[in-house]
Amino acid sequence: MRIATWNVNSIRTRADRVIDFLRRADIDVLAMQEIKCRPEQFPMDKFEAAGYQVVAHGFNQWNGVAFASRYEMSEITRAFAGQPGFGVPVKGQEHCQLTGLNGLPQEARALGVSVEGVRLWSLYVPNGRSLDNPHYAYKLEWLAKLREHTKIWLRENPAVPLALMGDFNIAPWSQDMGDPSFVEGVSTHVSEAERAEFARFTEFLTDVTRADNPQGYTFWDYQQNKFDRNLGMRIDFILGSAEFSGAVTGSEIVRDERILESGSHPExxxxxxxxxxxxxxxELLESAWGDDDADMPMIF
Structure with missing residues (x-):
């Protein structure tokens, strides 16, 4: 099964380009972030015509996460247990927007699905904005709660093949930050506290693409020609449990998708x-599970 994660930065703008990538790269399951739309606004028909089911979670033109899959998706979960909220309710969405344990409305930043016995999460971690902004404290709390509940899932069933995928808005190592406008100790994405939060995930999850791709960025700001100058950062990850990472046979960062002429929709x-x-x-997962369906891991 070929799995990918991609911050698409508005699916309504880039649906044709995303579908073109899915076909060319033969992707089975795609986790998307920053879809910037409500589910009823998502271009479902285009994805369905290409052979993909879609599950989307979004409230307005900000944030939003989704999955497109050739396989049936089940155990659909919008937000993880304990996910904190931020800001004020989205106007017109009060009926479906949940409240976090901190009493604030939850944003559309986490979506979980199960595919072929594998538990996958599409995550859009808060940006943080600046070190003195309330959004930064929210980011740290959001990550801490995600880590806490991921540990609970794995403790309840240590054999679960689980992956946290998406835009973490953290460059965890110095080699992951190539944009000089981000300064350690001054800027978000590279602060000591954010990097420490990311490191705590890697105590029990594996960055499954790092070994095959020790170098390489996943994001370049549109401004100041930063892509051509390679002033980027590595902030998009697939973090897998032991069961998941043990079945990974290869990985890549698809840098060419940032090139305007890539694919059949250069416009x-x-x-x-x-x-x-x-x-x-x-097959490696099935071998680990055994032949008895009763031994299949439960999904939380």
């Missing part, structure tokens, strides 16, 4: 992020 401006892809051998 569509590319996202400022590129896809991150991994190949999962389902």
């Amino acid at each position: 569509i401006k590319p996202s400022d992020h590129v896809p991150v892809v991994c190949d999962l051998n389902l």
Whole structure:
């Protein structure tokens, strides 16, 4: 199974370009972030015509996460348990927007699905904005709660093949930051606290693309010709549990998707992020589970 994550930066603007990538790269499951639309606004018909089911979670023109899959999706979960909220309710969406444990409305930043016995999450981690902004404290709390509940999932069933995928808005190592406008100790994405939060995930999850791609960025700002100058950052990841990462047979960062002429829709401006892809051998998972369906891991 070929799995990818991609911050598409508005799916209504880039649907044709995303579908073109899905076909060319033979992707089975795509986690999307920053879809910037409500589910009823998502271009479902285009994806369905290409052979993909879609599950989307969004409230307005900001944030939003989704999955497109050739396989049936189940155990659909919008937001993880304990996910904190931020800001004020989205006007017109009060009936479906949940409230976080901190009493504030949850944003559309987390979506979980199960595919072929594999648990996948599409995550759009808060940006943080600046170190003195309330959004930064929200980001740290959001990450801490995500980590806490991921540990609970794995403790309840340590054999679960699980992956956290998406835009983490953190460049965890110095080699992951190539944009000089971000300064350690001064800027978000590279602060000590954010990097520490990311490191805590890697105590029990594996960055499954790092070994195959020790270098390489996943995001370049549109401004100041930063892509051509390669002033980017690596902030998009697939973090897998032991069961998941043990079945990964290869991975790549698809840098060429940032090139305007890539694919069959050069008239569509590319996202400022590129896809991150991994190949999962389902036979290895089946071998680990055994032949008895009763031994299949429960999904939380």
